[in-house]
Amino acid sequence: MTTAATETKDAVHEDGPGPVLEVSGLDVHYGRGRKRRRALHGVTLDIAPGEAVGVIGETGSGKSTLARTVLGLVPTSAGSIRIAGEDVSGYGPRQWRDLRRRGVIQYVFQDPLRSLDPDLTIEDSLVEPLLIQGVRREEAALRARSFLDRVHLTTDLLARLPGELSGGQRQRVSVARALVTGARLVILDEPVSALDSANRVQVLEILKELRASGVALVFISHDLGSVAGTADRIAVLHQGELVETGTAHEVVNQPQHPYTRLLLGSAPTLRGKPADRAEREALRALLSA
Numbered sequence: 001m002t003t004a005a006t007e008t009k010d011a012v013h014e015d016g017p018g019p020v021l022e023v024s025g026l027d028v029h030y031g032r033g034r035k036r037r038r039a040l041h042g043v044t045l046d047i048a049p050g051e052a053v054g055v056i057g058e059t060g061s062g063k064s065t066l067a068r069t070v071l072g073l074v075p076t077s078a079g080s081i082r083i084a085g086e087d088v089s090g091y092g093p094r095q096w097r098d099l100r101r102r103g104v105i106q107y108v109f110q111d112p113l114r115s116l117d118p119d120l121t122i123e124d125s126l127v128e129p130l131l132i133q134g135v136r137r138e139e140a141a142l143r144a145r146s147f148l149d150r151v152h153l154t155t156d157l158l159a160r161l162p163g164e165l166s167g168g169q170r171q172r173v174s175v176a177r178a179l180v181t182g183a184r185l186v187i188l189d190e191p192v193s194a195l196d197s198a199n200r201v202q203v204l205e206i207l208k209e210l211r212a213s214g215v216a217l218v219f220i221s222h223d224l225g226s227v228a229g230t231a232d233r234i235a236v237l238h239q240g241e242l243v244e245t246g247t248a249h250e251v252v253n254q255p256q257h258p259y260t261r262l263l264l265g266s267a268p269t270l271r272g273k274p275a276d277r278a279e280r281e282a283l284r285a286l287l288s289a
Ligand SMILES: Nc1ncnc2c1ncn2[C@@H]1O[C@H](COP(=O)(O)OP(=O)(O)OP(=O)(O)O)[C@@H](O)[C@H]1O
Pocket: 030, 031, 037, 038, 039, 057, 058, 059, 060, 061, 062, 063, 064, 065, 066, 222
């Protein structure tokens, strides 16, 4: 194991082996008055260190809302959230901002431009969380370089802004930032969908290393097929509720909920032939009954 991975592992285990994320009975609403709409209802999910969980569901099912809530970007109406043992449920905007800046939880959005501050150079993006942690600038700059190397990027990118990088490079910088901060939990929203196959393999390889060092990963996707091979467990979101949670093997081979069967029907690579139209319509009818 490399030094960087060892450092991350130590950081991960200093608070003991409890879940990295504990979400319980989470309700989230958008809008006010007559426009108030429920986006999440009764969501309960625990994630252990080193575990990779895929959260899947169709567009509008609440995946991004769940991610944004766990990052403190959307307020909850009920339920609790604990991150690395810390009860963050009652946090105000400033406490959430501090938590994000400390880098305990790192996110890699679908468009990596959103995961990185567009006005900070790559070097500043990597160095900033270390300075917040009290690391001296010279030491922080050295570490930033070594992490860039770990994600197979060259140091000539350090002086550039995120907008001057390719999509794949930006995504790898986001992953490097998670390494730098010793993140306990990394949330990846459609992480590899925008990448070509060479970049995809490299990013998945790096994510595997992250997991091996104890970092928990949450993959958010509308495509069961794209996370089934990478996640240990799969949680299926339907209209804001978790309708099924199980090991990837269970969910793919013995789906319990009609909605999961419907999603599987749209992921032909997982189980031979896709569900035919009549079968999909029957499942839809069952879901709306
Ligand atoms: N800022 C917002 N204001 C009001 N409603 C919102 C807002 N963001 C999301 N919603 C609604 O909440 C529900 C869940 O949206 P969310 O973005 O979490 O779904 P998703 O599963 O991530 O979808 P996608 O795969 O398209 O990104 C949807 O009905 C959506 O219209």
